[in-house]
Amino acid sequence: MALVAAVTCSSCVVRTEVRPDSGSQSGGLVPEDLPPGVRYVGPGAEATTYLRGDVGRIVVEVDQAEGAEVSAEALDHFQTVLGSVADKPVEIETSTISAGGSAFSAEDLRGLENEHRDTVTDGDTASMYVLSLNGTLSDRQGIIGVAYGGSSFALFLEQNRGLDSAAVERAVLVHEAGHLLALVNVGYESPRDREDPDHANHSSNADSVMHWAVESVSILDALGGGPPDDFDDDDRADLADIASGAIVPEF
Ligand SMILES: [Zn+2]
Numbered sequence: 001m002a003l004v005a006a007v008t009c010s011s012c013v014v015r016t017e018v019r020p021d022s023g024s025q026s027g028g029l030v031p032e033d034l035p036p037g038v039r040y041v042g043p044g045a046e047a048t049t050y051l052r053g054d055v056g057r058i059v060v061e062v063d064q065a066e067g068a069e070v071s072a073e074a075l076d077h078f079q080t081v082l083g084s085v086a087d088k089p090v091e092i093e094t095s096t097i098s099a100g101g102s103a104f105s106a107e108d109l110r111g112l113e114n115e116h117r118d119t120v121t122d123g124d125t126a127s128m129y130v131l132s133l134n135g136t137l138s139d140r141q142g143i144i145g146v147a148y149g150g151s152s153f154a155l156f157l158e159q160n161r162g163l164d165s166a167a168v169e170r171a172v173l174v175h176e177a178g179h180l181l182a183l184v185n186v187g188y189e190s191p192r193d194r195e196d197p198d199h200a201n202h203s204s205n206a207d208s209v210m211h212w213a214v215e216s217v218s219i220l221d222a223l224g225g226g227p228p229d230d231f232d233d234d235d236r237a238d239l240a241d242i243a244s245g246a247i248v249p250e251f
Contacts, residue, residue: 028200029147029179029186030251040251043179044186045150049126050086051181051243056124058082060092063116064132065099068157074169081174081230082128085181085239093119102135104156106148113152127151128180130173134158145172145215147179164226171227175214182242183210183235187249191241194234208232 029043050058060082064070075092083090097116101108112131119127131154137143144160147153153176160168182188184203185195196204199212206213209228231239241247 034251040187041150043147043150043153044182044249045251046121046126046180047182047186047242047249049121050128051239052245053088053243055088055121055126057088058086058090058126058128059119060090060128060130061117061119062092062094062130062132063097063112064094065134066096068132068134068155069096070094070130070132070155070157070169070173071166073166074173077170077229078173078177082177085231085236085243087243099131099133103138104133104135104154105138106146108138109146109148109152109154113149117152121151128177129153130155130176132157142216144168145176147176151180153177153180167226167229170229171209171214174209174229174231178210178231178235181239182249183231183238187251188238188242188247190234190238190247192234192237203232203235205232205234208235210235 030040034040049055060078062070062075075094079090079092097112099112109131113129117129119129121127129152131152133154133156136156136159137146140146142159143156145153145155155169155172155176157165157169157172179186179201184190184201186201194204196202196212202212203210205211207228209230210232211228214227238247242249
Protein backbone atom coordinates (compact mmCIF):
# COMPACT_ATOMS: atom_id res chain seq x y z
CA MET A 1 0.00 0.00 0.00
CA ALA A 2 1.29 3.39 -0.91
CA LEU A 3 1.96 5.82 1.86
CA VAL A 4 1.41 9.49 1.56
CA ALA A 5 3.67 12.37 2.31
CA ALA A 6 2.89 16.02 2.58
CA VAL A 7 4.80 18.41 0.39
CA THR A 8 4.65 22.06 1.22
CA CYS A 9 5.54 24.90 -1.08
CA SER A 10 5.40 28.51 -0.13
CA SER A 11 1.71 28.74 -0.77
CA CYS A 12 0.46 25.31 -1.63
CA VAL A 13 0.02 22.05 0.16
CA VAL A 14 -0.26 18.88 -1.81
CA ARG A 15 -0.14 15.23 -1.03
CA THR A 16 1.46 12.78 -3.30
CA GLU A 17 1.11 9.06 -3.22
CA VAL A 18 4.69 8.53 -2.31
CA ARG A 19 7.12 7.13 0.06
CA PRO A 20 7.44 5.79 3.54
CA ASP A 21 9.57 8.64 4.78
CA SER A 22 8.84 12.24 4.02
CA GLY A 23 12.06 13.74 5.18
CA SER A 24 12.96 16.51 2.82
CA GLN A 25 10.85 19.13 1.17
CA SER A 26 11.85 20.65 -2.10
CA GLY A 27 9.93 23.87 -1.74
CA GLY A 28 8.05 22.96 -4.90
CA LEU A 29 5.13 20.74 -5.79
CA VAL A 30 7.21 17.75 -6.79
CA PRO A 31 9.38 15.99 -4.20
CA GLU A 32 13.03 16.04 -5.21
CA ASP A 33 13.83 12.61 -3.89
CA LEU A 34 11.12 10.26 -5.06
CA PRO A 35 12.59 6.79 -4.85
CA PRO A 36 12.81 4.76 -8.04
CA GLY A 37 9.58 3.09 -9.02
CA VAL A 38 7.33 5.37 -7.00
CA ARG A 39 4.84 7.15 -9.16
CA TYR A 40 4.14 10.84 -8.60
CA VAL A 41 0.41 11.52 -8.63
CA GLY A 42 0.34 15.15 -7.54
CA PRO A 43 -0.50 18.32 -9.45
CA GLY A 44 0.88 18.26 -12.99
CA ALA A 45 0.89 14.49 -13.29
CA GLU A 46 -2.19 14.56 -15.51
CA ALA A 47 -1.39 17.76 -17.39
CA THR A 48 -0.85 16.01 -20.69
CA THR A 49 -4.19 14.24 -20.35
CA TYR A 50 -6.00 17.55 -20.11
CA LEU A 51 -3.96 19.39 -22.71
CA ARG A 52 -3.31 16.94 -25.52
CA GLY A 53 -5.82 15.71 -28.04
CA ASP A 54 -6.15 12.19 -26.66
CA VAL A 55 -9.42 13.07 -24.97
CA GLY A 56 -12.16 15.09 -26.59
CA ARG A 57 -13.68 16.77 -23.56
CA ILE A 58 -13.12 17.73 -19.95
CA VAL A 59 -15.73 17.29 -17.24
CA VAL A 60 -15.20 19.39 -14.13
CA GLU A 61 -17.05 17.95 -11.14
CA VAL A 62 -17.63 20.64 -8.52
CA ASP A 63 -18.78 19.33 -5.16
CA GLN A 64 -19.64 22.14 -2.79
CA ALA A 65 -20.68 22.28 0.80
CA GLU A 66 -23.79 24.23 1.63
CA GLY A 67 -22.76 27.85 2.05
CA ALA A 68 -19.59 27.36 0.00
CA GLU A 69 -21.16 27.50 -3.45
CA VAL A 70 -19.05 28.91 -6.26
CA SER A 71 -20.83 31.62 -8.24
CA ALA A 72 -22.17 30.82 -11.69
CA GLU A 73 -20.23 33.78 -13.04
CA ALA A 74 -16.94 32.37 -11.79
CA LEU A 75 -17.71 28.91 -13.17
CA ASP A 76 -18.54 30.42 -16.56
CA HIS A 77 -15.20 32.23 -16.59
CA PHE A 78 -13.37 29.07 -15.55
CA GLN A 79 -15.10 27.04 -18.25
CA THR A 80 -14.06 29.56 -20.90
CA VAL A 81 -10.42 29.83 -19.81
CA LEU A 82 -9.90 26.09 -19.32
CA GLY A 83 -11.57 25.37 -22.64
CA SER A 84 -9.33 27.85 -24.40
CA VAL A 85 -6.04 26.43 -23.14
CA ALA A 86 -7.12 22.79 -23.40
CA ASP A 87 -8.71 23.43 -26.79
CA LYS A 88 -11.66 21.19 -26.05
CA PRO A 89 -15.17 21.50 -24.64
CA VAL A 90 -15.42 21.80 -20.87
CA GLU A 91 -18.54 20.72 -19.06
CA ILE A 92 -19.14 21.68 -15.43
CA GLU A 93 -21.28 19.59 -13.11
CA THR A 94 -22.09 21.00 -9.69
CA SER A 95 -23.64 19.28 -6.71
CA THR A 96 -24.05 19.91 -3.02
CA ILE A 97 -22.35 17.62 -0.54
CA SER A 98 -22.47 17.27 3.20
CA ALA A 99 -19.05 18.23 4.55
CA GLY A 100 -19.08 19.41 8.14
CA GLY A 101 -16.07 20.64 10.03
CA SER A 102 -14.05 23.79 9.86
CA ALA A 103 -10.46 22.62 9.39
CA PHE A 104 -9.43 20.08 6.78
CA SER A 105 -6.15 18.26 6.35
CA ALA A 106 -5.05 17.08 2.93
CA GLU A 107 -6.04 13.61 4.10
CA ASP A 108 -9.53 14.91 4.89
CA LEU A 109 -9.75 16.30 1.36
CA ARG A 110 -8.82 12.93 -0.09
CA GLY A 111 -11.42 11.26 2.11
CA LEU A 112 -14.17 13.62 0.92
CA GLU A 113 -13.10 13.06 -2.65
CA ASN A 114 -13.20 9.30 -2.24
CA GLU A 115 -16.67 9.59 -0.75
CA HIS A 116 -18.21 12.01 -3.21
CA ARG A 117 -16.36 11.97 -6.54
CA ASP A 118 -18.48 10.47 -9.29
CA THR A 119 -16.39 11.17 -12.38
CA VAL A 120 -13.10 9.66 -13.52
CA THR A 121 -10.92 10.07 -16.56
CA ASP A 122 -12.08 7.43 -18.98
CA GLY A 123 -12.27 7.00 -22.74
CA ASP A 124 -12.84 10.33 -24.43
CA THR A 125 -13.35 12.28 -21.19
CA ALA A 126 -10.86 13.76 -18.74
CA SER A 127 -12.22 14.48 -15.27
CA MET A 128 -11.19 17.31 -12.98
CA TYR A 129 -12.47 17.47 -9.40
CA VAL A 130 -13.14 20.59 -7.32
CA LEU A 131 -14.12 20.57 -3.64
CA SER A 132 -15.47 23.85 -2.27
CA LEU A 133 -15.64 23.85 1.50
CA ASN A 134 -16.34 26.11 4.42
CA GLY A 135 -13.51 26.64 6.87
CA THR A 136 -9.82 26.33 6.22
CA LEU A 137 -6.97 24.02 5.46
CA SER A 138 -5.92 22.78 8.88
CA ASP A 139 -2.20 23.38 8.61
CA ARG A 140 -2.17 26.40 6.31
CA GLN A 141 -4.74 28.94 7.36
CA GLY A 142 -5.34 31.77 4.94
CA ILE A 143 -5.07 29.56 1.87
CA ILE A 144 -8.00 30.09 -0.50
CA GLY A 145 -7.15 27.24 -2.83
CA VAL A 146 -5.00 24.15 -2.84
CA ALA A 147 -4.14 21.62 -5.54
CA TYR A 148 -3.82 18.33 -3.68
CA GLY A 149 -3.82 15.70 -6.42
CA GLY A 150 -3.19 15.18 -10.10
CA SER A 151 -6.80 15.94 -10.94
CA SER A 152 -8.12 17.55 -7.76
CA PHE A 153 -8.13 20.86 -6.00
CA ALA A 154 -10.03 22.44 -3.12
CA LEU A 155 -11.34 25.92 -2.42
CA PHE A 156 -11.81 27.65 0.93
CA LEU A 157 -13.55 30.76 -0.29
CA GLU A 158 -14.44 32.16 3.11
CA GLN A 159 -10.73 32.70 3.67
CA ASN A 160 -11.11 35.64 1.32
CA ARG A 161 -11.87 38.62 3.43
CA GLY A 162 -12.60 41.91 1.83
CA LEU A 163 -12.06 41.36 -1.86
CA ASP A 164 -14.86 41.00 -4.37
CA SER A 165 -15.84 37.36 -4.00
CA ALA A 166 -16.59 36.61 -7.64
CA ALA A 167 -13.22 38.07 -8.66
CA VAL A 168 -11.41 35.86 -6.16
CA GLU A 169 -13.39 32.80 -7.22
CA ARG A 170 -12.50 33.38 -10.86
CA ALA A 171 -8.83 33.82 -10.00
CA VAL A 172 -8.46 30.87 -7.65
CA LEU A 173 -10.32 28.41 -9.89
CA VAL A 174 -8.00 29.21 -12.79
CA HIS A 175 -4.88 29.28 -10.56
CA GLU A 176 -5.43 25.84 -9.06
CA ALA A 177 -6.35 24.34 -12.43
CA GLY A 178 -3.11 25.89 -13.69
CA HIS A 179 -1.20 23.77 -11.16
CA LEU A 180 -3.02 20.67 -12.41
CA LEU A 181 -1.85 21.69 -15.89
CA ALA A 182 1.75 21.70 -14.54
CA LEU A 183 2.21 25.46 -14.18
CA VAL A 184 4.76 26.74 -13.43
CA ASN A 185 7.66 24.35 -14.04
CA VAL A 186 5.95 21.39 -12.39
CA GLY A 187 7.96 18.50 -13.86
CA TYR A 188 9.50 20.58 -16.64
CA GLU A 189 11.63 23.66 -17.14
CA SER A 190 10.09 26.41 -19.19
CA PRO A 191 12.21 27.89 -22.01
CA ARG A 192 10.81 31.21 -20.79
CA ASP A 193 12.48 32.64 -17.70
CA ARG A 194 9.42 33.30 -15.63
CA GLU A 195 9.29 31.27 -12.43
CA ASP A 196 9.29 33.36 -9.26
CA PRO A 197 12.62 32.53 -7.58
CA ASP A 198 11.04 33.03 -4.18
CA HIS A 199 7.84 31.05 -4.78
CA ALA A 200 8.40 27.72 -6.50
CA ASN A 201 5.94 26.74 -9.22
CA HIS A 202 4.53 30.26 -9.49
CA SER A 203 4.87 33.05 -12.03
CA SER A 204 6.97 36.12 -11.34
CA ASN A 205 4.42 38.19 -13.26
CA ALA A 206 1.91 39.81 -10.89
CA ASP A 207 -0.48 40.09 -13.85
CA SER A 208 -0.55 36.31 -14.30
CA VAL A 209 -3.15 34.23 -12.54
CA MET A 210 -0.23 31.95 -11.61
CA HIS A 211 1.27 34.59 -9.33
CA TRP A 212 1.69 33.07 -5.87
CA ALA A 213 -0.45 35.62 -4.05
CA VAL A 214 -3.58 34.58 -5.91
CA GLU A 215 -4.28 31.65 -3.61
CA SER A 216 -3.42 33.34 -0.35
CA VAL A 217 -5.01 35.99 1.79
CA SER A 218 -1.85 37.97 1.22
CA ILE A 219 -3.59 38.68 -2.05
CA LEU A 220 -4.97 41.64 -0.16
CA ASP A 221 -1.54 43.13 0.25
CA ALA A 222 0.13 42.02 -2.93
CA LEU A 223 -2.53 42.56 -5.53
CA GLY A 224 -4.09 45.95 -5.21
CA GLY A 225 -6.72 46.42 -7.87
CA GLY A 226 -8.01 42.87 -7.84
CA PRO A 227 -6.44 39.54 -8.64
CA PRO A 228 -5.55 38.48 -12.19
CA ASP A 229 -7.95 35.81 -13.39
CA ASP A 230 -6.31 34.63 -16.60
CA PHE A 231 -3.08 33.06 -17.78
CA ASP A 232 -0.47 35.39 -19.25
CA ASP A 233 1.33 34.87 -22.56
CA ASP A 234 4.13 32.83 -20.96
CA ASP A 235 1.65 30.57 -19.15
CA ARG A 236 -0.20 30.02 -22.40
CA ALA A 237 3.04 29.36 -24.30
CA ASP A 238 4.02 26.68 -21.78
CA LEU A 239 0.58 25.09 -21.98
CA ALA A 240 0.73 25.13 -25.79
CA ASP A 241 4.14 23.44 -25.65
CA ILE A 242 2.80 20.75 -23.33
CA ALA A 243 -0.21 20.26 -25.61
CA SER A 244 2.01 19.90 -28.67
CA GLY A 245 4.54 17.63 -26.98
CA ALA A 246 7.35 20.19 -27.23
CA ILE A 247 7.39 20.08 -23.43
CA VAL A 248 6.81 16.79 -21.66
CA PRO A 249 6.50 17.08 -17.87
CA GLU A 250 8.41 14.25 -16.19
CA PHE A 251 8.14 13.02 -12.65
ZN1 LIG B 1 -0.25 28.16 -6.36
